[in-house]
Amino acid sequence: MLILEYVDKLLNGDRRACARLISIVENDEEEAKNIIKEIYKYTGKAHVIGITGPPGGGKSTLTDKLAKELRNRGKTVGIVAIDPTSPFTGGSILGDRIRMQDLATDPGVFIRSMGTRGCLGGLSKATQSAVKILDVYGADYIIIETVGVGQSEIDIVKTADTIVMVMVPGLGDDIQAIKAGVMEIGDIFAINKSDLDGANRTAAEVKAMLDMGPRKDRRPPIVQVVASLNKGTSELLDEIINHMEYLKSSGELKKRREDNIKTEIIKLIETEVMKRVLEKSQTNHALEKVTASVANRKMDPFSACESIIKLFSDNI
Amino acid sequence: MLILEYVDKLLNGDRRACARLISIVENDEEEAKNIIKEIYKYTGKAHVIGITGPPGGGKSTLTDKLAKELRNRGKTVGIVAIDPTSPFTGGSILGDRIRMQDLATDPGVFIRSMGTRGCLGGLSKATQSAVKILDVYGADYIIIETVGVGQSEIDIVKTADTIVMVMVPGLGDDIQAIKAGVMEIGDIFAINKSDLDGANRTAAEVKAMLDMGPRKDRRPPIVQVVASLNKGTSELLDEIINHMEYLKSSGELKKRREDNIKTEIIKLIETEVMKRVLEKSQTNHALEKVTASVANRKMDPFSACESIIKLFSDNI
Numbered sequence A, B: 001m002l003i004l005e006y007v008d009k010l011l012n013g014d015r016r017a018c019a020r021l022i023s024i025v026e027n028d029e030e031e032a033k034n035i036i037k038e039i040y041k042y043t044g045k046a047h048v049i050g051i052t053g054p055p056g057g058g059k060s061t062l063t064d065k066l067a068k069e070l071r072n073r074g075k076t077v078g079i080v081a082i083d084p085t086s087p088f089t090g091g092s093i094l095g096d097r098i099r100m101q102d103l104a105t106d107p108g109v110f111i112r113s114m115g116t117r118g119c120l121g122g123l124s125k126a127t128q129s130a131v132k133i134l135d136v137y138g139a140d141y142i143i144i145e146t147v148g149v150g151q152s153e154i155d156i157v158k159t160a161d162t163i164v165m166v167m168v169p170g171l172g173d174d175i176q177a178i179k180a181g182v183m184e185i186g187d188i189f190a191i192n193k194s195d196l197d198g199a200n201r202t203a204a205e206v207k208a209m210l211d212m213g214p215r216k217d218r219r220p221p222i223v224q225v226v227a228s229l230n231k232g233t234s235e236l237l238d239e240i241i242n243h244m245e246y247l248k249s250s251g252e253l254k255k256r257r258e259d260n261i262k263t264e265i266i267k268l269i270e271t272e273v274m275k276r277v278l279e280k281s282q283t284n285h286a287l288e289k290v291t292a293s294v295a296n297r298k299m300d301p302f303s304a305c306e307s308i309i310k311l312f313s314d315n316i
Helices: A002-010 A015-027 A029-042 A059-072 A093-097 A124-137 A151-157 A173-179 A198-212 A234-252 A250-296 A301-309 B004-013 B015-027 B029-042 B059-072 B093-096 B124-138 B152-157 B173-179 B199-212 B233-250 B254-296 B301-309
Strands: A047-052 A077-083 A109-115 A141-146 A164-167 A186-190 A222-224 B049-052 B077-083 B109-115 B139-146 B162-166 B188-191 B223-226
Touching: A002 A015, A002 A124, A002 A141, A015 A029, A015 A109, A015 A124, A029 A124, A029 B301, A047 A059, A047 A151, A047 A234, A059 A077, A059 A141, A059 A234, A077 A124, A109 A124, A124 A141, A124 A250, A124 B124, A124 B139, A141 A151, A141 A186, A141 B139, A164 A234, A173 A234, A186 A198, A186 A234, A198 A222, A198 B199, A222 A234, A234 A250, A250 A301, A250 B254, A301 B029, A301 B254, B004 B029, B004 B124, B015 B029, B015 B109, B015 B124, B015 B139, B029 B124, B049 B059, B049 B152, B059 B077, B059 B139, B059 B233, B077 B124, B093 B152, B124 B139, B124 B254, B139 B152, B162 B233, B188 B199, B188 B233, B223 B233, B233 B254, B254 B301
Parallel strands: A047 A141, A047 A164, A077 A109, A077 A141, A164 A186, A186 A222, B049 B139, B049 B162, B077 B109, B077 B139, B162 B188, B188 B223
Antiparallel strands: none
């Protein structure tokens, strides 16, 4: 069986098998399931880092420098760059931006770009599968990098062990705009482009925001970096490693990973149940019939919903 | 019954009842259901306009000027301003921006701002309910205005009859970034701030993009406006009215509204089914048990999903 051959090769660190398997999970939902079922028992070793923040924050450069720093420390790195807005798959970000040449040719680094197109089972599911494949491939660290801070990107980045929120000076009102529900997920705040005017002010704003929030056992550190000049990258990596130490010693790692697994299972249940429910709803054109009734104002949407649900047994 | 009293008043054009009912649909999912069941038969009269596009495009000003122009033509207007990122409800956008004073005091205009906080059943559902209430209140036109072009905002704006995509000169690469899956939904393109350098180029870029897309029966018009100076607003409104004429004469209106209704019903079914499935999954801590097994790598997430689904009857 083809999948098993690829998985065997993946376990032996075969780079082409890794690339091939990621392409499969992007494009074939059924095969993705078979692959994950096969490799899942080998996962859970990598430290997964999510890098997010508003567009224009230099996340891509920061990711590259972090990867470089990890390589300097003898670690292997997988990078999954997420671009839900991109019309292209498997090349958009790599094609659009200049990744450091020495990274692209380094066998200890595996970079993959993922867009929505081609991700049949959804970008989030494909990304989670890609992370698992990179984990089994042997990456010590896996960096998930997003383009923006949309809901789908936040959902993806939340699956990481450590979330780095990248801010830049001069965002002004935009900081306000992304505050709600987004800033809270940062385990570490990186103020990039800290050689620009206003870096201290941005750091102070982030600090003030953290002061306003609920008291936590661990206060997210704020690190000032200039990724383009490779300043502060090493300190940022130290904080990322510190965070993993904290996660382990506090028992948070187990809890966080279990929460993520639960969310993942619920999402899988939702997809599967809705697939079945929609199939059932098509029986005798039930869904079309209630839609027409609602369109004619003979029925309201809630009653339509109830009438469809009644089609199933009381066992749901 | 309180709801019925409010609904009676709403049907008589009572402004306070309208405001009160919108607050209820934001905060109480069960009551929202009762309200919509009660008023649904009176809906479907208003022309719903969705205004979207990247941040900084001046959508708020354009919305105000369009409302003003509609008032000049003797029409009543409801405005629902959506801000999913805002930590506040019912005041964030109104508080942050300056709405034209004469609009705020005009009894023929009803403005409502909605954020995620407080929308228990989700922002999308609350917005759709608010639009229905404004429809019954008697608004001839309802404008849904979003802050950005995130997925949740796109989903909301898609429920409109006419979608106006607002672009501005100088967005550069950002146009590229929002192209996929977003530009296609525009029925009309408004190039705002057309007194700025590059307006013609932006119009040309939009035109080029439309040329590349699939041929449609109707080609979305491109209108250059300067909302702040009230230039082109009247032409834009003419195009919006033309679009409704097209929708009616081509039969597209019926089709589009039915598609939206179907999506709405499916979403309601999903919410309801998942509520029941999750309740069922908690029986004997089944979900917690499989989560623990997956966390220990004794089971993979897909098998966990299957084992939970097996708990239900074959009738799903």
